[in-house]
Amino acid sequence: MKYIELGKSGMEVPAIAVGCMSIGDRTFAEAEHFVQSALEMGCNFFEHADIYGAGRCERMFADAIHMSPSVREKIILQSKCGIVSGVMYDFSKEHILSSVDGILSRLKTDYLDVLALHRPDALVEPEEVAEAFDILQASGKVRHFGVSNHKSAQIKLLEKYIKQPIVCDQLQFSLTNAGMIQSGMEVNMETPGAADRDDSILDFCRLNDITIQTWSPFRYGFFEGIFIGSDKYPELNKVLNELAEKYAVSATTIAAAWILRHPAKMQLVSGTTKAFRLAEIVKATEITLTREEWYRLYLAAGHILP
Ligand SMILES: NC(=O)c1ccc[n+]([C@@H]2O[C@H](COP(=O)([O-])OP(=O)(O)OC[C@H]3O[C@@H](n4cnc5c(N)ncnc54)[C@H](OP(=O)(O)O)[C@@H]3O)[C@@H](O)[C@H]2O)c1
Numbered sequence: 001m002k003y004i005e006l007g008k009s010g011m012e013v014p015a016i017a018v019g020c021m022s023i024g025d026r027t028f029a030e031a032e033h034f035v036q037s038a039l040e041m042g043c044n045f046f047e048h049a050d051i052y053g054a055g056r057c058e059r060m061f062a063d064a065i066h067m068s069p070s071v072r073e074k075i076i077l078q079s080k081c082g083i084v085s086g087v088m089y090d091f092s093k094e095h096i097l098s099s100v101d102g103i104l105s106r107l108k109t110d111y112l113d114v115l116a117l118h119r120p121d122a123l124v125e126p127e128e129v130a131e132a133f134d135i136l137q138a139s140g141k142v143r144h145f146g147v148s149n150h151k152s153a154q155i156k157l158l159e160k161y162i163k164q165p166i167v168c169d170q171l172q173f174s175l176t177n178a179g180m181i182q183s184g185m186e187v188n189m190e191t192p193g194a195a196d197r198d199d200s201i202l203d204f205c206r207l208n209d210i211t212i213q214t215w216s217p218f219r220y221g222f223f224e225g226i227f228i229g230s231d232k233y234p235e236l237n238k239v240l241n242e243l244a245e246k247y248a249v250s251a252t253t254i255a256a257a258w259i260l261r262h263p264a265k266m267q268l269v270s271g272t273t274k275a276f277r278l279a280e281i282v283k284a285t286e287i288t289l290t291r292e293e294w295y296r297l298y299l300a301a302g303h304i305l306p
Contacts, residue, residue, distance in 0.1 A: 001042035002285035004265045007167030007211045009144040011113065013076055015260055015285055017045040017213060018278070019271045024053030024060050026273050031064040037275035039065075039074070041282050047170075047213070047269050048107070049080035049118055050099050058106035067108040078114035079103045080148055080170075082121060089121035096132040100141055116146035116170060120154050126161040133162050146170070148213075151199035155210070166210055169201065170269065173214035175236060175258055175301040176227045180212075182303055189306055202264060212266045214259055218252065219271075227301075228252055239300040243293060249283050254297070256284035261294050 002015040018038050023031050035046075046065075048058050058079065065071055081099035082091050096117075104110060115136065117129070136142040146168035147155060155166055173180060180202040182193030205212050220227045227233045228240065228251050240251035247254065259268050270281050289297075299305065 001282060002260070004211065004267060006114070006144070006267070007146070008165040008209050009114075009167040011076070011144070013045050013267060014043055015265075015267055016043055016256075016278075016282055017047045017078070017267050017269045018043050019047045019215065019269045020057050020061050021049070021052045021271055022057075022273050023064070024056035026060070028060065028063065030273065031060050034273050034275055034278075035061065035064045038278055041275075041279060043278060043282065044074060045076040045078070045267075047078050048103070049083070050103050050106075051083050051085050051118070054085070055102065055106050058103060062106065062108040072109050076113045077107060077109060078116060078146070079107070079112055080116045080118040082118040089119055089123075091117060091121035091124045091129055093128040093132040093135075096129065097135060100136055104141060111140055112142045114144045114146050114167065115142040116148045116168060117150070117158075119149045120147075120151075124154075124157075126158050129158060130161040130163070133164055137164060146210075146213075148215075150201075152201055152204035153199055155204070155208075166208075168211045168213050168267070169205055170213040170215055171198070171201065172216050172222075173212065173259065173266070174217045174219065174227070175255055175297060176220040176233065177216065178298070178301065178303060181262075181298070186304070186306055191304065191306065193303060206264050212264055213269050214266050215269050215271075217259055217268050217270065218255055228255060233301065236297070236300045236302070239297055243289070243297070247287055249287065250280045252277060252280045253283045253287065254289075256281045257287040257289050258294060258297050260284055261289045 003012045006013045144167045145164045148170035183196040186194035240254050243254045244251045
Protein backbone atom coordinates (compact mmCIF):
# COMPACT_ATOMS: atom_id res chain seq x y z
CA MET A 1 0.00 0.00 0.00
CA LYS A 2 1.11 3.52 -0.72
CA TYR A 3 0.27 6.30 1.77
CA ILE A 4 -0.48 9.96 1.21
CA GLU A 5 -1.06 12.84 3.58
CA LEU A 6 -4.73 13.80 3.70
CA GLY A 7 -4.67 17.55 3.12
CA LYS A 8 -3.33 19.41 6.13
CA SER A 9 -4.78 16.86 8.58
CA GLY A 10 -1.40 15.44 9.50
CA MET A 11 -2.92 11.99 8.86
CA GLU A 12 -1.18 9.47 6.62
CA VAL A 13 -3.88 7.58 4.74
CA PRO A 14 -3.86 4.76 2.17
CA ALA A 15 -3.93 6.00 -1.43
CA ILE A 16 -6.86 3.62 -1.95
CA ALA A 17 -9.98 4.36 0.09
CA VAL A 18 -12.74 1.78 0.34
CA GLY A 19 -16.03 3.38 -0.70
CA CYS A 20 -18.97 1.75 1.06
CA MET A 21 -21.84 3.03 -1.10
CA SER A 22 -22.75 -0.43 -2.39
CA ILE A 23 -21.98 -2.55 0.65
CA GLY A 24 -25.62 -2.52 1.74
CA ASP A 25 -26.53 -4.44 -1.43
CA ARG A 26 -24.47 -7.42 -0.30
CA THR A 27 -25.38 -10.20 2.12
CA PHE A 28 -23.86 -9.93 5.57
CA ALA A 29 -21.43 -12.79 4.81
CA GLU A 30 -20.28 -11.07 1.59
CA ALA A 31 -19.85 -7.72 3.33
CA GLU A 32 -17.95 -9.32 6.20
CA HIS A 33 -15.60 -11.16 3.84
CA PHE A 34 -15.04 -7.97 1.85
CA VAL A 35 -14.20 -5.60 4.73
CA GLN A 36 -12.04 -8.16 6.54
CA SER A 37 -10.14 -8.80 3.28
CA ALA A 38 -9.75 -5.06 2.77
CA LEU A 39 -8.09 -4.77 6.18
CA GLU A 40 -5.70 -7.59 5.32
CA MET A 41 -4.70 -5.66 2.18
CA GLY A 42 -3.89 -2.55 4.22
CA CYS A 43 -7.08 -0.77 3.15
CA ASN A 44 -8.17 0.69 6.48
CA PHE A 45 -9.74 3.92 5.19
CA PHE A 46 -13.51 3.49 4.78
CA GLU A 47 -15.67 6.08 3.04
CA HIS A 48 -19.37 6.46 3.78
CA ALA A 49 -22.34 8.83 3.50
CA ASP A 50 -25.43 8.95 5.66
CA ILE A 51 -27.62 8.50 2.56
CA TYR A 52 -25.99 5.31 1.25
CA GLY A 53 -28.75 2.72 1.39
CA ALA A 54 -30.63 5.19 3.64
CA GLY A 55 -28.22 4.29 6.47
CA ARG A 56 -28.09 0.58 5.71
CA CYS A 57 -24.50 0.75 4.39
CA GLU A 58 -23.11 2.30 7.58
CA ARG A 59 -24.98 -0.26 9.72
CA MET A 60 -23.88 -3.20 7.61
CA PHE A 61 -20.28 -1.96 7.69
CA ALA A 62 -20.18 -1.62 11.50
CA ASP A 63 -21.39 -5.20 11.89
CA ALA A 64 -19.16 -6.57 9.12
CA ILE A 65 -16.01 -5.01 10.56
CA HIS A 66 -17.00 -6.26 14.06
CA MET A 67 -16.78 -2.72 15.42
CA SER A 68 -15.23 -2.49 18.87
CA PRO A 69 -12.81 -0.03 20.51
CA SER A 70 -9.80 -2.08 19.39
CA VAL A 71 -11.06 -2.35 15.79
CA ARG A 72 -11.89 1.37 15.77
CA GLU A 73 -8.28 2.25 16.62
CA LYS A 74 -7.06 0.43 13.51
CA ILE A 75 -9.35 2.09 10.98
CA ILE A 76 -9.99 5.55 9.54
CA LEU A 77 -13.62 6.50 9.06
CA GLN A 78 -15.02 9.19 6.80
CA SER A 79 -18.68 9.92 6.22
CA LYS A 80 -20.63 12.62 4.47
CA CYS A 81 -23.82 14.53 5.18
CA GLY A 82 -25.83 17.39 3.71
CA ILE A 83 -28.13 15.60 1.26
CA VAL A 84 -31.75 14.92 2.12
CA SER A 85 -32.37 12.42 -0.67
CA GLY A 86 -34.80 13.60 -3.33
CA VAL A 87 -35.79 16.62 -1.22
CA MET A 88 -33.00 19.15 -0.76
CA TYR A 89 -29.43 19.84 0.29
CA ASP A 90 -29.06 21.03 3.87
CA PHE A 91 -25.95 22.56 5.45
CA SER A 92 -27.84 24.08 8.39
CA LYS A 93 -26.24 23.71 11.78
CA GLU A 94 -29.09 21.55 13.06
CA HIS A 95 -28.93 19.23 10.07
CA ILE A 96 -25.16 18.77 10.23
CA LEU A 97 -25.23 18.08 13.98
CA SER A 98 -28.12 15.64 13.87
CA SER A 99 -26.65 13.88 10.79
CA VAL A 100 -23.38 13.27 12.62
CA ASP A 101 -25.22 11.79 15.61
CA GLY A 102 -27.03 9.41 13.23
CA ILE A 103 -23.79 8.46 11.46
CA LEU A 104 -21.96 7.77 14.74
CA SER A 105 -24.75 5.60 16.07
CA ARG A 106 -24.99 3.56 12.82
CA LEU A 107 -21.21 3.15 12.62
CA LYS A 108 -21.11 2.22 16.34
CA THR A 109 -18.33 4.69 17.08
CA ASP A 110 -18.02 7.94 19.01
CA TYR A 111 -15.95 9.83 16.44
CA LEU A 112 -15.36 10.30 12.73
CA ASP A 113 -11.87 10.95 11.42
CA VAL A 114 -13.34 13.00 8.57
CA LEU A 115 -16.76 14.53 7.97
CA ALA A 116 -17.36 15.86 4.45
CA LEU A 117 -20.22 18.02 3.19
CA HIS A 118 -21.68 15.93 0.37
CA ARG A 119 -22.94 18.42 -2.26
CA PRO A 120 -22.96 22.23 -2.18
CA ASP A 121 -26.13 23.64 -0.61
CA ALA A 122 -27.41 26.71 -2.51
CA LEU A 123 -28.79 28.07 0.77
CA VAL A 124 -25.56 27.55 2.72
CA GLU A 125 -24.93 29.99 5.54
CA PRO A 126 -21.23 29.50 6.20
CA GLU A 127 -21.50 30.99 9.69
CA GLU A 128 -23.77 28.08 10.61
CA VAL A 129 -21.39 25.54 9.11
CA ALA A 130 -18.62 27.13 11.19
CA GLU A 131 -20.68 26.80 14.38
CA ALA A 132 -21.48 23.17 13.61
CA PHE A 133 -17.82 22.34 12.89
CA ASP A 134 -16.71 24.02 16.15
CA ILE A 135 -19.25 22.04 18.18
CA LEU A 136 -18.31 18.77 16.47
CA GLN A 137 -14.61 19.36 16.95
CA ALA A 138 -14.92 20.49 20.59
CA SER A 139 -17.06 17.47 21.46
CA GLY A 140 -14.54 15.14 19.82
CA LYS A 141 -17.17 13.78 17.44
CA VAL A 142 -15.26 14.86 14.30
CA ARG A 143 -11.49 15.27 13.93
CA HIS A 144 -11.17 16.69 10.39
CA PHE A 145 -13.49 18.31 7.87
CA GLY A 146 -13.79 18.10 4.12
CA VAL A 147 -16.17 18.70 1.24
CA SER A 148 -17.39 16.85 -1.80
CA ASN A 149 -18.35 18.10 -5.27
CA HIS A 150 -17.31 21.64 -4.33
CA LYS A 151 -15.65 24.17 -6.60
CA SER A 152 -12.86 26.51 -5.50
CA ALA A 153 -14.97 29.56 -4.71
CA GLN A 154 -17.36 27.47 -2.60
CA ILE A 155 -14.43 26.20 -0.54
CA LYS A 156 -13.12 29.76 -0.20
CA LEU A 157 -16.53 30.90 1.04
CA LEU A 158 -16.56 28.22 3.74
CA GLU A 159 -12.96 28.96 4.66
CA LYS A 160 -13.80 32.61 5.28
CA TYR A 161 -15.80 31.44 8.31
CA ILE A 162 -14.56 28.06 9.50
CA LYS A 163 -11.44 27.66 11.66
CA GLN A 164 -10.57 24.13 10.55
CA PRO A 165 -8.75 23.44 7.27
CA ILE A 166 -10.70 21.68 4.53
CA VAL A 167 -8.65 18.51 4.08
CA CYS A 168 -10.35 16.94 1.06
CA ASP A 169 -12.68 17.55 -1.86
CA GLN A 170 -14.32 14.42 -3.24
CA LEU A 171 -14.90 14.74 -7.00
CA GLN A 172 -15.83 12.47 -9.87
CA PHE A 173 -12.66 11.61 -11.74
CA SER A 174 -11.55 8.84 -14.06
CA LEU A 175 -9.96 8.30 -17.46
CA THR A 176 -13.32 9.01 -19.09
CA ASN A 177 -14.46 11.79 -16.70
CA ALA A 178 -11.37 13.96 -16.74
CA GLY A 179 -12.81 17.45 -17.11
CA MET A 180 -10.51 18.69 -14.35
CA ILE A 181 -7.53 17.82 -16.55
CA GLN A 182 -9.04 18.74 -19.92
CA SER A 183 -9.87 22.33 -19.01
CA GLY A 184 -6.28 22.84 -17.89
CA MET A 185 -4.88 21.59 -21.18
CA GLU A 186 -7.33 23.20 -23.61
CA VAL A 187 -7.03 26.67 -22.12
CA ASN A 188 -8.67 29.46 -24.09
CA MET A 189 -9.84 27.17 -26.87
CA GLU A 190 -13.30 26.64 -28.32
CA THR A 191 -13.11 22.87 -27.82
CA PRO A 192 -15.68 21.21 -25.50
CA GLY A 193 -12.89 20.12 -23.13
CA ALA A 194 -11.89 23.74 -22.56
CA ALA A 195 -15.01 24.35 -20.46
CA ASP A 196 -14.00 25.02 -16.86
CA ARG A 197 -16.84 23.31 -15.03
CA ASP A 198 -15.17 23.21 -11.65
CA ASP A 199 -13.48 26.59 -11.18
CA SER A 200 -10.00 25.11 -11.72
CA ILE A 201 -10.48 22.88 -8.69
CA LEU A 202 -7.46 20.70 -9.47
CA ASP A 203 -5.01 23.60 -9.33
CA PHE A 204 -6.84 25.10 -6.35
CA CYS A 205 -6.52 21.87 -4.37
CA ARG A 206 -2.84 21.55 -5.22
CA LEU A 207 -2.19 25.17 -4.26
CA ASN A 208 -4.00 24.76 -0.95
CA ASP A 209 -2.94 21.23 0.06
CA ILE A 210 -6.44 19.79 -0.24
CA THR A 211 -6.54 16.12 -1.22
CA ILE A 212 -8.78 15.26 -4.15
CA GLN A 213 -10.65 12.02 -3.48
CA THR A 214 -11.78 10.50 -6.76
CA TRP A 215 -15.23 8.94 -6.84
CA SER A 216 -16.43 6.61 -9.61
CA PRO A 217 -12.88 5.94 -10.81
CA PHE A 218 -14.05 3.23 -13.24
CA ARG A 219 -17.41 4.54 -14.42
CA TYR A 220 -18.24 6.64 -17.48
CA GLY A 221 -20.96 9.29 -17.52
CA PHE A 222 -23.02 9.71 -14.37
CA PHE A 223 -23.47 6.05 -13.36
CA GLU A 224 -23.95 5.01 -17.01
CA GLY A 225 -21.56 2.08 -16.95
CA ILE A 226 -18.02 0.81 -16.38
CA PHE A 227 -15.58 1.78 -19.16
CA ILE A 228 -13.39 -1.28 -18.60
CA GLY A 229 -14.42 -3.83 -21.21
CA SER A 230 -17.07 -1.46 -22.62
CA ASP A 231 -17.75 -1.39 -26.38
CA LYS A 232 -18.08 2.37 -26.07
CA TYR A 233 -14.33 2.72 -25.47
CA PRO A 234 -12.55 0.34 -27.90
CA GLU A 235 -9.34 2.38 -28.19
CA LEU A 236 -9.09 2.93 -24.45
CA ASN A 237 -9.57 -0.76 -23.75
CA LYS A 238 -6.97 -1.66 -26.37
CA VAL A 239 -4.34 0.48 -24.61
CA LEU A 240 -5.47 -0.60 -21.12
CA ASN A 241 -5.09 -4.25 -22.15
CA GLU A 242 -1.73 -3.65 -23.80
CA LEU A 243 -0.34 -2.00 -20.66
CA ALA A 244 -1.98 -4.63 -18.48
CA GLU A 245 -0.01 -7.24 -20.38
CA LYS A 246 3.21 -5.23 -20.11
CA TYR A 247 2.91 -4.89 -16.31
CA ALA A 248 1.30 -8.35 -15.86
CA VAL A 249 -1.75 -6.90 -14.12
CA SER A 250 -5.41 -6.31 -15.05
CA ALA A 251 -6.92 -3.41 -17.01
CA THR A 252 -8.53 -2.27 -13.75
CA THR A 253 -5.08 -1.95 -12.18
CA ILE A 254 -3.87 0.20 -15.08
CA ALA A 255 -6.94 2.47 -14.91
CA ALA A 256 -6.27 2.96 -11.19
CA ALA A 257 -2.55 3.53 -11.80
CA TRP A 258 -3.50 6.31 -14.24
CA ILE A 259 -5.22 8.20 -11.41
CA LEU A 260 -2.43 7.58 -8.91
CA ARG A 261 0.23 8.75 -11.42
CA HIS A 262 -1.06 12.31 -11.25
CA PRO A 263 1.26 14.43 -9.10
CA ALA A 264 -1.69 15.91 -7.15
CA LYS A 265 -1.48 12.69 -5.06
CA MET A 266 -5.19 11.97 -5.23
CA GLN A 267 -6.86 9.37 -3.03
CA LEU A 268 -8.74 6.88 -5.19
CA VAL A 269 -12.14 6.05 -3.71
CA SER A 270 -12.95 2.59 -4.93
CA GLY A 271 -16.53 1.32 -5.10
CA THR A 272 -16.07 -2.40 -5.51
CA THR A 273 -17.51 -4.83 -2.97
CA LYS A 274 -15.37 -7.73 -4.19
CA ALA A 275 -12.08 -8.60 -2.52
CA PHE A 276 -10.44 -9.84 -5.74
CA ARG A 277 -11.18 -6.52 -7.47
CA LEU A 278 -9.95 -4.46 -4.54
CA ALA A 279 -6.70 -6.44 -4.71
CA GLU A 280 -6.39 -5.46 -8.41
CA ILE A 281 -6.90 -1.82 -7.48
CA VAL A 282 -4.40 -1.95 -4.60
CA LYS A 283 -1.86 -3.42 -7.04
CA ALA A 284 -1.88 -0.04 -8.81
CA THR A 285 0.06 1.43 -5.87
CA GLU A 286 3.05 -0.66 -7.02
CA ILE A 287 3.03 0.72 -10.57
CA THR A 288 4.24 4.09 -11.82
CA LEU A 289 3.13 4.64 -15.40
CA THR A 290 5.58 6.51 -17.59
CA ARG A 291 4.66 9.98 -18.79
CA GLU A 292 4.18 8.57 -22.31
CA GLU A 293 1.85 5.83 -21.02
CA TRP A 294 -0.19 8.30 -18.98
CA TYR A 295 -0.72 10.54 -22.02
CA ARG A 296 -1.41 7.57 -24.29
CA LEU A 297 -4.25 6.46 -22.03
CA TYR A 298 -5.56 10.02 -21.86
CA LEU A 299 -5.69 10.25 -25.68
CA ALA A 300 -7.14 6.74 -25.99
CA ALA A 301 -10.00 7.81 -23.71
CA GLY A 302 -10.94 10.35 -26.41
CA HIS A 303 -9.40 13.52 -24.99
CA ILE A 304 -7.22 15.79 -27.12
CA LEU A 305 -3.86 17.49 -26.94
CA PRO A 306 -4.29 20.75 -28.85
N1 LIG B 1 -19.15 12.25 -3.34
C1 LIG B 1 -20.03 11.77 -4.17
O1 LIG B 1 -20.92 12.49 -4.68
C2 LIG B 1 -19.94 10.32 -4.54
C3 LIG B 1 -20.72 9.81 -5.60
C4 LIG B 1 -20.60 8.45 -5.90
C5 LIG B 1 -19.74 7.64 -5.16
N2 LIG B 1 -19.02 8.17 -4.12
C6 LIG B 1 -18.08 7.34 -3.33
O2 LIG B 1 -17.14 6.78 -4.23
C7 LIG B 1 -17.14 5.36 -4.11
C8 LIG B 1 -16.84 4.78 -5.45
O3 LIG B 1 -17.86 5.11 -6.38
P1 LIG B 1 -18.37 4.05 -7.44
O4 LIG B 1 -18.92 2.90 -6.75
O5 LIG B 1 -19.22 4.78 -8.41
O6 LIG B 1 -16.95 3.69 -8.08
P2 LIG B 1 -16.33 2.66 -9.07
O7 LIG B 1 -15.24 2.00 -8.30
O8 LIG B 1 -15.95 3.40 -10.30
O9 LIG B 1 -17.48 1.64 -9.45
C9 LIG B 1 -17.48 0.43 -8.86
C10 LIG B 1 -18.58 -0.41 -9.42
O10 LIG B 1 -18.18 -0.91 -10.67
C11 LIG B 1 -18.24 -2.33 -10.66
N3 LIG B 1 -17.23 -2.86 -11.57
C12 LIG B 1 -17.50 -3.67 -12.58
N4 LIG B 1 -16.40 -3.94 -13.27
C13 LIG B 1 -15.40 -3.30 -12.67
C14 LIG B 1 -14.00 -3.23 -12.94
N5 LIG B 1 -13.43 -3.89 -13.95
N6 LIG B 1 -13.24 -2.46 -12.13
C15 LIG B 1 -13.80 -1.80 -11.10
N7 LIG B 1 -15.13 -1.83 -10.81
C16 LIG B 1 -15.92 -2.58 -11.60
C17 LIG B 1 -18.08 -2.70 -9.20
O11 LIG B 1 -18.76 -3.89 -8.96
P3 LIG B 1 -18.24 -5.05 -8.01
O12 LIG B 1 -18.71 -4.73 -6.64
O13 LIG B 1 -18.91 -6.22 -8.62
O14 LIG B 1 -16.74 -5.09 -8.11
C18 LIG B 1 -18.80 -1.53 -8.51
O15 LIG B 1 -20.18 -1.76 -8.46
C19 LIG B 1 -18.49 5.01 -3.51
O16 LIG B 1 -18.49 3.80 -2.80
C20 LIG B 1 -18.71 6.18 -2.58
O17 LIG B 1 -18.00 5.97 -1.38
C21 LIG B 1 -19.11 9.49 -3.82
